[in-house]
Amino acid sequence: MSEDNRALGPGGSASRAEAEQAWTQAGGGGDHRRLTRLQRLTARFGRGTVIGVPYLWLLLFFLLPFLIVLKISFAEFRIGVPPYTPLLAWLEGGYIQVKLAIGNYLFLLQDPLYVTAYLNSLKVAFFSTVFALLIGYPMAYAIARASPSWRAVFLLLVILPFWTSFLIRVYAWIGILKNNGLINNALMALGLIDDPLPLLNTEFSLYVGIVYSYLPFMVLPLYATLERMDVSLLEAAEDLGCRPFKAFLTVTLPLSMPGIVAGSMLVFIPAVGEFVIPDLLGGADTLMIGKVLWSEFFNNRDWPVASAVAIAMLVLLVIPIVIFQHYQQRQAERAEAS
Amino acid sequence: MGTRSVFLVSALAFGFAFLYVPILLLIIFSFNESRLVTVWGGFSTKWYAELFRNEQMLEAALVSLRVAVTSATIATVLGTLSALMMVRFGRFRGRLLFTGMITAPLVMPEVITGLSLLLLFVSLDTMIGWPAGRGVDTITIAHTTFCMAYVNVVVQSRLAGLDRSVEEAAMDLGARPFKAFMVITLPMLGPALVSGWLLSFTLSLDDLVIASFVAGPAATTLPMVVFSSVRLGITPEINALATLLVLVATVTILIAAGVMWRQERERERAVTKALRAERGD
C-alpha cells in the first residue's frame, strides 16, 4: 500500500489506485482472490494488534498486580525477603498445601484502629462531598446560565487549578491556616483574637483541603448536565404557575441528578482513599484508611496487612463505584440518543 | 429575578475566590524577602535563584519530565487503541474484562494502585530478574497504566461523536480500512489525542502516591522531593516552584484556549461567508 502511495503521490491517490486495481481485476480473477486474502490477513493482524497490545498491558500491569495483592493479603508476615509467607507449599508425598491466612482480615476487624479509620474515611468523604456539592452546585448553575463567552472563561477558570500541581495547592493551605499563618496573623493584627486559633491539622483543615482539591470535579459534571437542560422546561414550569424557586426544586434539581451523582462520586471515591491531604492538613488523630495503608506499608513494612487493608478498602468502594459506572453508562446512552 | 442573580453572582465569586486566593497568595509570597513565608519582608527574587541552585530539586524535575513525556506518549498510543476497541470492534472475546480493566484505574484509590504495582515489580524481580531494581522504568510503567485509562475516556468520547460516514465515504472512494483510518479518522481525532496527551503529562507530573510506592532509591520525582520538604515545614523555595508551575500551566492552557477560539472564529467566519455566497450577495 505504501508503495502505491509513493508511485501515485499523496491525496486522491487512493481512488486511482483502486481504479487501477479494478482494471487489473477485470483481467484475471485469481489476482483478485489473492489480494483479498492478503487484505483479510492484514486486517486480522491489525485487529489483533489493536486488541492485543492494550489488553496484554492491562492484564500484566493492572489485573496481575491486583491478584498479587489479593494473594499476599492471605499470607502471613515474616521477616525476610519477601516479607510474607508463601501460600503454596510442597509437602512430602507430593501434596500441595494451600495456606490461606485470614488472620489479616480478622486483625483488621479486631483492632479498633482499622475500623475507626474506615468509618472515619467514610465520614470525611461524605461530608466533603456534601460541602463540595453545596459550593459547586450554585457555581455550576451560574456558569450554565452565563452568556456563552463568559461561560468559556468560567469553565477555563474551573479547569485551570486542575492543571497546576495538586500537592502545591494543598501546600498553599498550610501557609494560610497554620498558627502563624495568614488567617491567624490577620485576625491577631485586627485584634479579634489574642492567641492563634488552631486551624491547621484539624478536621476543619482536612475538609478545606479535600473540598478545595476536588471542587472542579464536582463543578464540571454538574455544569454538563445543567448546560444541557432545555431552558423551555423551566419556562413551561413558570408558565404553569410555578414560582422560580419552586421550579428549581421540581424541575432543575431532579433533572440534574445524574450530574449530582457523577460529581459526588468523583469527589467521594478519591476522598475515601486520600493520603496526601490527611497527611499534610489533617490532625495527628485524624485516621484515614489511605494513611493507615501507607504507614502499614512504609513504616511497619507489614505487606500482608497492607494488602488486606487495600482489599478491604476496595470492597468498601465497590458500591459507590458501581453506582458511578451505572450513571456514566446512562449518561453515555443518553448522549448517544440525543 | 434580582435576588436570584445576586445569589448566583456571589456564589461564583465565592467559589472562584476559594479556588484562586490560595494560589495567588503562593505567588505573592514567592517574591517575599523574608524566610518566614507568611510575613512580608519586601520584594525579592532570591528564592528563584535558590531554587535553581537546588541540585536535588532540579534532578528530580528532570526525572519527572522524562517520566511524564514517556508515559504520556505510550499512554496516548495504548489509550487510543483501547478506545478503538471499545467503539469500533463491537463484541470481542473478553470485552467485559477489558472494559473493567480500562475503567477501573479511574476510580482506583492511588494507594492501592501504587501498592499493587510495587508488589508486582517485587515479585517479577524475584522470579525473572526484571525489572532489576526500581526507578524511572517502573514509574513510567505505573503512570502509563493509569494515564491510558484517561486517554481512553477522552478519545472514546471523541470517537463516538465522529461521523462514521466520512470514513465510509473514504473507503467508498477506494481507501482501504487502514488507510482510511490514517488519513481520515486519525486527523479528526487530533484534538482528542492532544488533550489526552496533555492530561496524561499533567497527571504523571502531579503524581506523588504511586511514584512513592514504585520508585526505588534510584529515582526521585519532583512531587516526592516537594512532599518531603513540605513535611519538614514550608519554605519559600516551594513557593517559587509553585509559581513557575502555575505559570507554565496557565500559559499552556491559555495558548490552547486561544488556538481553539481562533479556529472556532475562523470556522464561523467561513460559514457566514459561505452562507452569504449562497444567498448571492
Next chain:
Amino acid sequence: MTETRAPGAATGAAPRPEGSRPGAVLRRAEARPIIEIDDVVKTFGEFLAVDHVSLTVREGELFALLGGSGCGKTTLLRMLAGFERPTAGRILIGGQDMTEVAPYDRPVNMMFQSYALFPHMTVEANIAFGLRQDRVPKAEMRDRVAEMLELVKLTPFAKRKPHHLSGGQRQRVALARSLAKHPKVLLLDEPLAALDKKLREETQLELVGIQERVGTTFVVVTHDQEEAMTMADRVAIMESGRIIQVDTPHALYEYPNTRFVAEFFGTVNMFEGVLVEDEPDHVLIRCDALANPVYVGHGISAREQATVWVALRPEKLAISRTRPDAAHNWDRGIVEDIVYLGGISTFHVRLDSGALARVTTQNLERMSAPEITWDDVVYVCWRPDNVVVVTS
C-alpha cells in the same frame, strides 16, 4: 406604509363584497376582546424584534400569527406568555394590564414548540403539574387530569414517561398540560412543526376540533401558511416585526393588501405595471411583461401613472390553444413545464415577454387525454373581476 399597518386595511384592493366572511367569524366579531396588544415594541440590543404592534384577539377565536423566521411572531407570543417584557407598549388580557405580570401569575398557558414536557414525570404528572401549583384539591385534580387525558385520547398512556411516547402523543400531552388549568388564552408556538406531514394535516383538524369543544381562545404561531389557513379564524401576517395584514384566511387570499401578503399567502403571478386609465368603474393597467393591457372592473385609490402590481392567482387563469377575441386580459406563450399533481395540473407558460405565468387547471375527467402538452403555443386569459391590484 403607515396605512398598511392598520389591521384589515386593504389599500388599493377591490372593495370586498359583503357576506364573504364565514358566518362563524361574523358571530365572533361581536365577541369581546380577550387580548389587546397596544403599540408594543420589543428590542434586543440593537435589534428591533417587534415594531409598534397593535392587535386585538377576540374571545373564543383561533387566531394565527403567520410569518417567516425572525419576523417577530415568537417574540410577540413570548410577550403574551410573560417570558419577555415589552420595551414599550401595553398588553391587556381579559381587560387587565398584564405588561408587568410574571408568567406564573398570568391566566394564559403556553404550548411550547419543543413541547417542554418534564422528562422525569409521567404523562399524568405532567398534566397535573399546573393544577398542583394552584393547590387544586386532590379529587378535583384527578377528575381534571382524567378529563384532559380523555380529550386528547391518551387515557391508556397516563403512567408512561414522555420518552416512551411517539411524537404525536407527546404533542397531545403538551396540549393537555397547557389546557388543564383552563387558561383564558392558550398560546401555541409552532404546535405542529415537529410532526411529519401526514400527521400534521390530521392534527390540524383535531386541534381545531378540540378548540371548538373547550372554547378557549387559541393564539397559534406558525410559519406554514397552509396550517394557518386550515386552522385559524383570523390570521395576522407579520414581517420584520410589523403586522402587515390581519384578516380571515379567505380575505387574505382574495384581497391581499400588499405584494408581500399576496406572495406569502398562496402562489401568485405578479406583474409590475403602470396605471394608464383610472375611472370610477374601471382601470386599465399596462404591464411590460404582458402584451395586452389589464382591465380591472372597479376603481382603485391611486393616481394615474402610478406603479401598481397585478396579482393573478394560478387557478384564476384559463389556458387554451385558441386565441381569445378581446382587447385585454390575455397573453400568449409556450408551455415550458407541466406539473401533474393528480387532482390538478400546473402549467408553466413562458410568455412572449419572457415572463413566466403559472396556470392551474383541474383534472376533472379521468379518461380524457391531455389537450395541451409541452412546447404548445397557448393563450392565457382571465376575467376582469379576478385581478387583484396592489399598490405596495
